[in-house]
Amino acid sequence: MTDVKYCPICTKSASLPCSSCKNAVYCSQEHQLSHSPEHKHQRSPVKVAFSEKYGRYLIATRDLKAGELILRESPFILGPKSFTLPVCLGCHREFSKAYGILTPLRCLLLANQDKDKLNYLQGHLQERYNTPLYQGYRYGVVLVIKKMLKLPYEEEDILNVCAILDTNSFDVRGASKQRARAIYYQSAMMSHDCSPNTRHTFDPETLEIILYTTKFVPKGESLTATYTQTLWNTTRRRAHLKVAKCFDCSCNRCSDPTEFGTYAGSIKCSECSGFICSTNPLDCIADWKCNNCGEITLANEMTWNDEVIRSEIRSLELTDPNELEGFLERYKNTLHETNSHVIEVKYALTQLYSGEYGTADKIITERLERRIEFCRELLAVAEKLDAGATKWRGQLLLNLQEALVAWAKKEFKQKNITKTLLQENLNMATEYLKEAASILQVDRDLCTALPKHMKNLKMAVKNL
Ligand SMILES: C[S@@+](CC[C@H](N)C(=O)[O-])C[C@H]1O[C@@H](n2cnc3c(N)ncnc32)[C@H](O)[C@@H]1O
Numbered sequence: 493m494t495d496v497k498y499c500p501i502c503t504k505s506a507s508l509p510c511s512s513c514k515n516a517v518y519c520s521q522e523h524q525l526s527h528s529p530e531h532k533h534q535r536s537p538v539k540v541a542f543s544e545k546y547g548r549y550l551i552a553t554r555d556l557k558a559g560e561l562i563l564r565e566s567p568f569i570l571g572p573k574s575f576t577l578p579v580c581l582g583c584h585r586e587f588s589k590a591y592g593i594l595t596p597l598r599c600l601l602l603a604n605q606d607k608d609k610l611n612y613l614q615g616h617l618q619e620r621y622n623t624p625l626y627q628g629y630r631y632g633v634v635l636v637i638k639k640m641l642k643l644p645y646e647e648e649d650i651l652n653v654c655a656i657l658d659t660n661s662f663d664v665r666g667a668s669k670q671r672a673r674a675i676y677y678q679s680a681m682m683s684h685d686c687s688p689n690t691r692h693t694f695d696p697e698t699l700e701i702i703l704y705t706t707k708f709v710p711k712g713e714s715l716t717a718t719y720t721q722t723l724w725n726t727t728r729r730r731a732h733l734k735v736a737k738c739f740d741c742s743c744n745r746c747s748d749p750t751e752f753g754t755y756a757g758s759i760k761c762s763e764c765s766g767f768i769c770s771t772n773p774l775d776c777i778a779d780w781k782c783n784n785c786g787e788i789t790l791a792n793e794m795t796w797n798d799e800v801i802r803s804e805i806r807s808l809e810l811t812d813p814n815e816l817e818g819f820l821e822r823y824k825n826t827l828h829e830t831n832s833h834v835i836e837v838k839y840a841l842t843q844l845y846s847g848e849y850g851t852a853d854k855i856i857t858e859r860l861e862r863r864i865e866f867c868r869e870l871l872a873v874a875e876k877l878d879a880g881a882t883k884w885r886g887q888l889l890l891n892l893q894e895a896l897v898a899w900a901k902k903e904f905k906q907k908n909i910t911k912t913l914l915q916e917n918l919n920m921a922t923e924y925l926k927e928a929a930s931i932l933q934v935d936r937d938l939c940t941a942l943p944k945h946m947k948n949l950k951m952a953v954k955n956l
């Protein structure tokens with residue numbers, strides 16, 4: 493049966509086909525001509541064909557010139573790829589800036605009771621309002637929520653949840669090292685101390701925070717966390733706390749010009765053998781003074797010196813021991829041996845000078861001895877600044893025992909030490925390892941290395 497075709501202009505039956513597509517038919521040339529502008533638009537230069545070999549496939553319906561537009565089509569279904577960076581679920585553009593809105597948005601969307609609870613947390617919005625970070629939030633968060641998502645929140649409310657998040661969030665790391673931020677309501681209540689008495693880990697699956705004391709905390713004493721880096725010097729910690737958490741720290745460590753005798757922020761006096769310390773560490777513009785000859789240095793000169801050294805460290809190739817040793821050599825007559833920059837570099841070296849037991853013999857004795865020396869020095873610093881069952885002490889003890897075992901085995905093999913000395917070193921290493929294990933067993937990322945260390949140490953003792 494032949495289909496009856498109709499003219500699209502007058503709907504009468506038609507038999508004059510379009511010479512181009514052969515699909516449309518007209519009753520007359522006159523109607524074909526009048527339909528031409530519309531039909532030209534409808535006509536596709538491609539159509540679907542079928543063959544046994546290819547199944548359906550696409551063919552050109554006419555000659556196509558180079559550069560001719562042949563298809564423009566809306567998506568039938570649309571979504572992100574299976575493996576993707578965070579993308580906008582609307583436009584699929586990378587979302588690095590706008591992704592930052594999600595946590596504030598979750599705060600804004602909290603049910604009333606929880607919203608009240610959230611708003612009860614300190615945020616310091618007034619102090620933060622005109623800072624560069626909050627100018628950035630006006631674009632990165634407020635604009636996206638109000639203009640892109642068209643949600644009915646006021647700028648002030650949006651910035652307020654940003655401020656509450658900035659003041660109270662923990663930096664969370666999960667099982668696959670994913671990073672997130674979270675407020676843990678009770679833990680957020682901990683005040684800050686530059687030598688805190690707690691530390692925390694996260695359950696990598698549930699992302700629950702798990703809080704531990706690091707030292708004895710008598711009844712009635714506050715439980716404290718650090719909101720900054722324990723190994724930074726006072727000037728740097730206080731500046732960071734002021735900007736990030738909007739308060740001036742006046743803890744015991746900040747109040748002590750020598751930072752519990754570590755001189756973490758001091759430089760050597762150019763006039764004598766003394767050290768230059770702040771005359772009032774709680775006042776960032778107070779003069780600094782040599783603790784031996786009394787020579788005065790201005791606060792901004794000290795800050796500038798510190799910044800120069802920090803930028804020098806930033807420019808070092810941190811995987812190259814020679815560069816780090818070069819830094820220590822250059823500054824040995826300028827900085828205290830436990831100045832914060834020296835601590836940072838020595839700690840980096842304790843990591844670099846590591847070695848597997850199996851390859852210990854290949855490690856140069858000098859480097860092993862250096863590792864032992866630095867671990868011991870840093871453990872003495874940890875006693876003052878980060879005492880007790882802290883992660884840093886755990887890591888240092890682990891490093892120290894590893895270096896001791898490797899060094900003693902190597903020296904004994906080369907007949908440089910007696911069996912008694914070997915045994916003494918292994919006994920010492922066993923004590924360090926026991927303490928490291930008791931500290932690090934709660935850190936999922938670090939405790940996985942413990943059984944290997946224990947097995948190797950046991951083997952070394954057994955082979956005596
Ligand atoms: C994570 S919140 C702690 C809970 C907060 N105190 C509250 O009531 O919501 C951090 C804020 O507490 C205050 N804070 C914490 N430790 C402090 C300290 N050592 N000195 C002064 N203020 C501190 C500061 O206002 C800081 O921005």
